[in-house]
Amino acid sequence: MKEFVISEAQTEKAVLVGLITQTQNERKTNEYLDELAFLAETAGAEVVKRFTQKLDTPSSVTYVGKGKLQEIKEYLLAQEEEENEIGMVIFDDELSAKQIRNIENELKVKILDRTSLILDIFAMRAQTANAKTQVELAQYKYMLPRLQRLWTHLERQGGGSGAGGGKGSVGLRGPGETQLEMDRRIILNRMSLLKQRLAEIDTQKSTQRKNRGRMIRVALVGYTNVGKSTLMNLMAKSEVFAENKLFATLDTTVRKVIIENLPFLLSDTVGFIRKLPTDLVESFKSTLDEVREADLLLHVVDISHPDFEEQIQVVDKTIADLGAGGKPTMIVFNKIDAYTYVEKAEDDLTPKTKENITLEELMNTWMARMNDNCIFISARNKTNIEELRNILYKKVRELHVQKYPYNDFLYQTYDEE
Numbered sequence: 001m002k003e004f005v006i007s008e009a010q011t012e013k014a015v016l017v018g019l020i021t022q023t024q025n026e027r028k029t030n031e032y033l034d035e036l037a038f039l040a041e042t043a044g045a046e047v048v049k050r051f052t053q054k055l056d057t058p059s060s061v062t063y064v065g066k067g068k069l070q071e072i073k074e075y076l077l078a079q080e081e082e083e084n085e086i087g088m089v090i091f092d093d094e095l096s097a098k099q100i101r102n103i104e105n106e107l108k109v110k111i112l113d114r115t116s117l118i119l120d121i122f123a124m125r126a127q128t129a130n131a132k133t134q135v136e137l138a139q140y141k142y143m144l145p146r147l148q149r150l151w152t153h154l155e156r157q158g159g160g161s162g163a164g165g166g167k168g169s170v171g172l173r174g175p176g177e178t179q180l181e182m183d184r185r186i187i188l189n190r191m192s193l194l195k196q197r198l199a200e201i202d203t204q205k206s207t208q209r210k211n212r213g214r215m216i217r218v219a220l221v222g223y224t225n226v227g228k229s230t231l232m233n234l235m236a237k238s239e240v241f242a243e244n245k246l247f248a249t250l251d252t253t254v255r256k257v258i259i260e261n262l263p264f265l266l267s268d269t270v271g272f273i274r275k276l277p278t279d280l281v282e283s284f285k286s287t288l289d290e291v292r293e294a295d296l297l298l299h300v301v302d303i304s305h306p307d308f309e310e311q312i313q314v315v316d317k318t319i320a321d322l323g324a325g326g327k328p329t330m331i332v333f334n335k336i337d338a339y340t341y342v343e344k345a346e347d348d349l350t351p352k353t354k355e356n357i358t359l360e361e362l363m364n365t366w367m368a369r370m371n372d373n374c375i376f377i378s379a380r381n382k383t384n385i386e387e388l389r390n391i392l393y394k395k396v397r398e399l400h401v402q403k404y405p406y407n408d409f410l411y412q413t414y415d416e417e
């Protein structure tokens with residue numbers, strides 16, 4: 001396994017906090033926290049405890065209620081006494097500047113939220129200049145509104161009317177504000193520089209794409225950790241970094257794949273995840289152009305994951321948000337080797353739940369739902385890969401003939417069928 005440089009989160013102990021709300025029941029919250037724990041571990045932290053609270057909506061002041069915050073505080077103090085110091089508390093939703101500040105004042109440890117944790121991982125993972133630039137821009141995007149609010153807050157304290165919108169930049173304010181205003185300007189300058197750099201990379205990349213010739217473009221898309229890179233390695237006989245961590249892939253890799261006599265381009269892309277602000281996704285624009293410009297999407301799904309159906313929805317929605325909805329898409333259900341279900345006793349008359357569904361039943365349901373536009377494989381065990389190749393060949397050939405009607409190498413195998 002490849003080791004990677006760890007952020008400040010390394011080996012620090014962490015506590016997770018999530019809410020059970022009207023729109024997120026207890027089961028969902030636990031699933032989200034499982035995922036948050038996986039994210040935290042990916043960042044190198046060790047999760048030692050979870051707190052949840054039932055609230056109609058998050059508190060705008062401290063996210064959780066006063067009592068819960070107190071409970072967390074007491075827990076942190078108790079741990080500290082036992083020399084079991086907790087380094088950070090991670091919240092499952094994006095926090096506002098105000099919330100972060102209030103919570104930090106109370107708990108006196110580092111406060112992270114889902115977004116900043118993901119950004120941390122992105123920063124650790126970024127390899128190419130493109131990915132690094134995109135991550136840095138995303139980090140500033142996250143920081144900026146939080147700086148602004150801090151600024152507004154100080155403005156109020158400074159004896160202003162209290163109605164400050166925090167948007168103005170002129171006037172005589174205290175030294176603290178001047179510093180913040182300077183920080184803000186520095187960040188804005190840096191952001192425009194990064195945007196400029198990304199625009200240059202974009203131009204380069206789109207030139208590269210134009211020079212790729214008359215080939216159909218297929219993009220592997222999907223939730224993070226479903227096996228996109230593993231499949232890419234298998235199809236393209238390439239070496240793309242794959243591992244059991246979230247966001248192993250941050251930049252797109254494109255490989256030429258040839259099935260029979262038909263060449264096409266296959267790209268591996270960054271994985272999607274729940275509760276990822278679209279803003280952040282947009283920072284990965286040039287990476288995701290590959291998805292936007294693809295002729296065919298292979299939506300890879302980890303069928304062994306208990307939440308795979310929700311993951312499918314998240315991916316579909318992200319693709320639609322990117323403006324890439326409605327493209328020819330095939331679902332590739334991966335990890336069938338790891339699929340498990342709970343067998344029901346014959347005399348058990350309670351209704352079947354999703355835990356009781358056999359792989360075969362699932363296959364039938366999805367084949368019907370997708371009009372046969374799906375396939376079930378194991379990239380790890382290389383199960384059904386030949387079949388996937390065959391289907392891909394047919395689909396790509398069809399698209400190729402539509403898109404490049406005068407490209408003749410195709411006709412050589414035309415009578416095979």
Ligand SMILES: Nc1nc2c(ncn2[C@@H]2O[C@H](COP(=O)(O)OP(=O)(O)OP(=O)(O)O)[C@@H](O)[C@H]2O)c(=O)[nH]1
Binds near residue numbers: 222227231338377
């Ligand atoms: N059991 C099982 N594990 C698999 C299979 N395919 C991939 N994996 C494992 O799943 C983990 C994630 O695989 P990746 O290929 O890195 O997944 P990815 O979708 O590229 O992930 P990101 O780049 O992080 O979005 C790795 O530990 C793989 O070994 C499979 O068919 N069965």
Ligand SMILES: [Mg+2]
Binds near residue numbers: 230242248268269
């Ligand atoms: Mg990957």
